[in-house]
Amino acid sequence: MKIAIPVDDKSLESNVCPSFGRAPYFLFYNMITKESYYLDNSAIASQGGAGIKAAQVIADHGVKVLLTPRCGENAEVVLSKSEVLIYKTIPGTVQQNIDALASEELVLLSDFHKGFHGHEK
């Protein structure tokens, strides 16, 4: 099963990025083979719709589960229609979150924020 996580650095010891759509990189990780690769987030400099574009990348890479601290409404629509489950991350490193998912300690993300639409604070 392939999962994805927005990350601050290209390392399993990195922190999870607090933003989904504006994260610098995405980690793609296979829970069975433990293979991983990173992708620069092409949505990071978007004027708007960064969440939609980022979610599109996640869906296009055949991801089944996204781990993220937060996620916007539009990205949620793209992800849920693409049958990607969204789990809320816990404080800690990327590796700790992968372990938490494996031991079923993470819960599904349930609150999705409104878009900033150019009013990002």
Next chain:
Amino acid sequence: MDMKSKGIKIAILSGKGGTGKTLVSVNLASVADKAVYIDCDVEEPNGHLFFEPEDVEYADVTVKMPEIDYSLCSGCRKCVDFCRFNALAFIGEKPMIFEDVCHPCGGCAFVCSEKAILEADRIIGEIQKGVSDTVTVYTGFLYTGEESGVPIIKKLLESRNDEDLLKIIDCPPGSNCVVMESIKDADYCVLVAEPTVFGVHNLNMVYELVQLFNKPYGVVLNKCLEGENPSEKFCSEHNIPILGRIPFDSELGRLNSNGAIVSRGSQEFKDLFSSLLQKVIEEVQHEPAVNP
């Protein structure tokens, strides 16, 4: 004055709300023999509250929103890849439109080889036109929740059969897209400034904007008190012409906050705004043509 002011477009702007744009705009329009007042502050237009125009006519403002005919869509994804606003996602081999992110540019319909994207009118606001004594009043209203007032401002400033009348354009606050759209065709920009340090910061924003647009400009100092005026100091440091001063006057404040047009009720204020208008028109005459 009437002949000289023929067809001049004067934009009134400031870096923030509450400096007195509408006070200046409404009164400049009122003291002219005949004028057109155009409220481009479409998110919160309030000039009409002063003018209380009669014989009001309404017109919808629409934008073209894309609509997908899924029976024609081949799922080629060209539209999704084209959209620079990320307003389209590709889900289950079909595109999906996010209307709140769409900047209706028409690009997706343009690149669609199957002609599966149609453009349907969506109403985003309205324009009201009415008459208040010698002033024709145009007001733009952007409906709540709509993204951009630019299409409404474009329509407000379209050429009409009132070409030879003086036009006063009451701009939105700030220096962003909607303000740029409002001053684009103006012959002269009047910057309204408050006598505070914060006021100087806001004045500087619009000062930079009018320079960028290569517009002739001058400043009206509002809420003037005894003592030092930081905005006046800024003007003298930057050689910005001061067109006039409006006192920080409790009677003016009271009348204005009750929705009265002060120049219609008092000779003193009528004189103040008449000489301001006269000054602006003289400034315009001295400027070479600015609109190519």
